[in-house]
């Protein structure tokens with residue numbers, strides 16, 4: 001029988017090629033080096049099929065399945081493959097910081113089942129890494145993606161950076177719990193901006209909404225201290241009463257038990273900033289007792305950076321909470337020389353047994369709301385109250401004084417760029433500096449920003465240049481600093497493609513790998529990969545992620561060290577990076593040769609106390 005089979009290979013090969021053509025119409029076959037083996041076609045589906053390969057493959061199949069017709073052969077072939085995906089010819093950085101090694105990876109379902117030398121035929125889908133780097137998927141430890149996943153679950157700007165897990169809910173703000181007082185206002189705002197119908201009020205509701213819809217990346221979140229304070233006490237600057245602090249502590253604990261990884265604070269924003277250190281300490285103690293972390297955007301990152309660091313470290317010392325300092329920076333030229341003392345404070349805390357880690361994005365500009373240029377006392381209360389104060393002639397002197405002080409810190413208004421507005425009317429200001437907008441309108445800085453905030457109902461984003469390149473490199477290369485985009489999932493199309501957002505949304509991880517590691521060599525690559533993968537996985541309790549190991553979850557990125565580069569710029573930020581060629585999330589290929597497959601295999605990664 002086998003002799004007959006071999007003699008007729010040419011005829012059969014032609015028949016297989018017919019089948020192949022037919023199959024191609026429904027497979028998602030893309031790119032020359034993907035061999036989609038979801039049928040017996042196996043090598044036949046590769047354009048590079050040779051007669052020798054065909055004979056070898058078909059003989060083997062015939063021997064196992066017999067010549068019982070195409071259907072049987074197809075069935076026999078499927079059962080032969082040991083893996084859903086085999087990644088061939090990769091240079092592996094396993095995430096633990098050691099040197100790279102050459103190996104193949106076999107994946108079945110969402111798990112890595114083998115690392116070593118694996119023959120092609122053992123995979124249903126074979127991805128040829130062709131000598132490119134293969135790493136655990138990157139973990140973005142400081143992210144703000146939440147609503148964005150509902151707007152566009154493909155998480156384009158995130159997953160295309162090689163990020164497979166985001167930790168959201170940072171800077172004191174989470175999309176839950178939603179206080180009754182602002183539910184309607186927020187619902188209306190989301191409907192207006194994104195046509196989203198907000199139907200959740202708490203973490204469970206938000207998780208169910210996300211799971212129903214699906215998402216391309218894994219999502220984990222913190223619960224925001226500012227959000228909790230707003231829900232319990234409103235938006236005012238006063239200390240909590242006894243029962244209010246108890247309610248806030250209860251909410252911290254409940255949210256962690258429902259899946260939040262811990263607590264975040266944004267102490268430069270209202271209403272979180274109204275909490276004095278004692279109140280933060282109480283909440284952190286509750287978080288620590290529940291096994292949660294504390295991620296903080298500190299009270300000040302410029303003139304009072306060192307004082308803020310002391311306050312933060314004291315909270316961790318007295319509560320034992322694991323600390324994550326958000327977007328570690330030294331803001332404004334007059335403070336840049338404080339970098340030595342700031343890093344020394346972090347190192348000393350680490351030496352003294354405090355669990356401390358920081359994150360940073362690889363740019364010298366930050367990004368936040370334009371309202372940041374107005375004092376905290378003016379920002380307290382609701383949006384309406386804030387806008388009312390901006391227009392109150394009795395407050396103008398104080399407000400102008402603060403705005404002038406901001407200019408003195410920055411140097412000039414060219415350092416502040418208007419990133420996004422909501423109305424068409426003000427679209428012309430997007431991507432313009434405040435200086436340019438002043439020239440366009442003939443207004444002074446205070447009047448310009450006040451009018452914009454009032455017209456846009458406080459929905460104005462800005463980019464602000466306030467850091468030094470030399471400090472950035474020291475921070476990025478520091479062993480206690482991971483990478484966090486401090487952005488959210490955007491896309492160059494649809495409602496997430498508006499405005500001129502900070503390029504960190506698209507470029508952070510590729511920029512670190514290309515500009516800072518390959519070109520400027522600020523740190524050996526294995527150490528940076530470790531900071532992007534296993535360290536955050538350990539800090540946030542993601543078991544089986546952040547390393548390439550047998551039995552681990554298959555979150556994997558394949559990238560080209562020669563080509564990797566961020567393409568997003570200040571003027572043209574909605575651009576995907578280059579060189580991040582394949583991204584696998586939970587064993588499914590989301591990015592293949594730079595193209596999004598549309599797959600949504602992301603999961604919600606919950607705190608261990610919430611896992612059933």
Ligand SMILES: [Zn+2]
Nearest residue numbers: 171266297326
């Ligand atoms: Zn922040």
